[in-house]
Amino acid sequence: MAEYLMSISIGTPSFDILAVADTGSDLIWTQCKPCSQCFQQDDPLFDPTQSSTYKIFPCNASQCDNLDEKSYSSNNSCQYSASYGDGSFSNGDLAADTLTLPSTTGSPVIFPETVIGCGHNNNLTVHDRTSGIIGLGGDKGNIVIDSGTTLTLLPDDFYSELESAVSSEIHLPKLEASILCYEATNFAIPDITIHFTNADVKLQSMNVFFSVTNMISCFTFAPAGEFAIYGNMAQMNFLIGYDTDNQTVSFKPTDCSKKNGAAEVFTLGGLNLMKNVNFSLIVYHLI
Numbered sequence: 001m002a003e004y005l006m007s008i009s010i011g012t013p014s015f016d017i018l019a020v021a022d023t024g025s026d027l028i029w030t031q032c033k034p035c036s037q038c039f040q041q042d043d044p045l046f047d048p049t050q051s052s053t054y055k056i057f058p059c060n061a062s063q064c065d066n067l068d069e070k071s072y073s074s075n076n077s078c079q080y081s082a083s084y085g086d087g088s089f090s091n092g093d094l095a096a097d098t099l100t101l102p103s104t105t106g107s108p109v110i111f112p113e114t115v116i117g118c119g120h121n122n123n124l125t126v127h128d129r130t131s132g133i134i135g136l137g138g139d140k141g142n143i144v145i146d147s148g149t150t151l152t153l154l155p156d157d158f159y160s161e162l163e164s165a166v167s168s169e170i171h172l173p174k175l176e177a178s179i180l181c182y183e184a185t186n187f188a189i190p191d192i193t194i195h196f197t198n199a200d201v202k203l204q205s206m207n208v209f210f211s212v213t214n215m216i217s218c219f220t221f222a223p224a225g226e227f228a229i230y231g232n233m234a235q236m237n238f239l240i241g242y243d244t245d246n247q248t249v250s251f252k253p254t255d256c257s258k259k260n261g262a263a264e265v266f267t268l269g270g271l272n273l274m275k276n277v278n279f280s281l282i283v284y285h286l287i
Contacts, residue, residue, distance in 0.1 A: 003126050004147050004232065006134050009100040009108075010116060011051030018043065019132040020124070023240075024146030024229065027082050028099070029090045029117030030132035037121045041131050048118055054097045056118075063115050064094055080117050082133075085149070090132065092119040136242070143228040145240065145249060151179075152231040153224030162221060166190060166208075180219035185211050194234070201251045207234045 006021040010030065017030050031038050033047045048054040057063050057078040064070055064078035071079040078094040099114035119132060137144070154162065163180050169190040175181040189208050194201040209217045210233060220233040239252040 003130075005130060007102065008134060010046065010097050010114075011048070012053040012098050013051075014098070014100050015046050015051070016043075017046060017131045019130050019134045020126065020148060021136060022133050022146065022148035023136045023242075024144050024148050025082070025084065025133065025135035026137045027080065027117050027133070027135040028114070029080075029082060029092065029119050029122075029135075031122055032092060032118035032120060035120050035122070037123075038119075039122060039124050040128065042129055043131060046118070046131070048093075048095065048097075051097055053112070054095055054118075055113075056093050056095045057115075061094075063096075067094065070094070082117065084133075086125045088124045088133075089122065090117060090119040090124075091121040092117055094118075143230055145230045145235075147232050147235065147240075149229045149231045150233055151220055151222045152234045153222055153227065153229040155226050155228060156223045158228075159221060159223040163219065166192070166219065175216065177218065179222045181212070182217050183215055185214065185217050187217075194230075199251075201238075202253075203234060204237060204253075206236055 004021045005018050007016065007018050008028075009016050019028075019030060031041060031045050033045045033049075035045060038045070059072040059076050059078050061078060067078070067080055069081035069083070071081065073079055079091065080094045081089070081091045083089045095116055095118050096113045097116055099111040099116070101109045101111070103109050117132075122132070124130060124132070133148070136147070167174060167180060170182065170187060172182045172184055172187060175183060189205045192203045192208055194203065208220055210220055212218050220231065237254055237256050239254045241250040241252065243250070
């Protein structure tokens with residue numbers, strides 16, 4: 001599983017945390033003292049009693065009403081509950097505290113009274129170096145652009161048509177697997193273009209197949225029932241921009257091994273984060 005880590009600071013004085021950046025969820029949470037059930041992490045736990053700007057929301061707060069899953073403690077504090085598709089979860093106090101982000105200008109960016117989760121009962125399938133999740137998402141369209149999911153997941157019927165189109169262009173025997181796999185690592189991969197409303201995003205070979213071993217390659221797409229998630233393998237070597245004011249997303253093809261990769265920007269003018277997002281896939285025949 002591929003994950004992207006993000007460094008932020010919370011509290012006053014600021015306390016550094018390293019957490020999983022996740023565009024598929026919208027809650028920022030970290031493990032906190034005291035912790036009744038916490039996963040093992042390398043760094044110290046955040047102690048909210050040491051932050052002068054930390055404040056727990058009461059049950060009647062609007063921030064508490066906005067939670068999908070919540071409960072109320074005996075002392076009238078709002079308790080959040082967050083769960084994820086890979087089995088990860090977090091339960092704890094919903095609170096506000098100062099969030100600080102590093103900046104390329106050298107001056108940190110400070111966001112006072114940011115809603116956070118202070119987790120006292122947590123499980124994260126990928127941890128050790130991490131202490132929680134930084135939710136960067138919001139309301140969803142008909143596909144979630146998610147940095148926290150590895151493969152691109154598609155509705156079963158949609159995936160079946162895509163796999164059939166791709167495999168018809170690759171003249172190799174398929175392996176028995178839940179997704180499309182071949183016993184080969186060097187073969188011609190057909191071009192695939194993701195067609196969003198008002199924009200096409202052409203994938204590179206690394207976005208389409210990945211090496212499981214030095215002898216086996218597998219498709220970066222998989223069936224997932226009735227929902228769709230645009231996974232992080234499809235996002236490799238793209239800078240993904242989120243314009244929350246205009247509610248659009250942009251994709252910039254980039255060589256991420258270089259500091260400043262120059263490339264054309266594809267702006268998804270019709271991709272409204274608050275409404276449905278229309279998308280389809282185009283598979284081009286190999287010549």
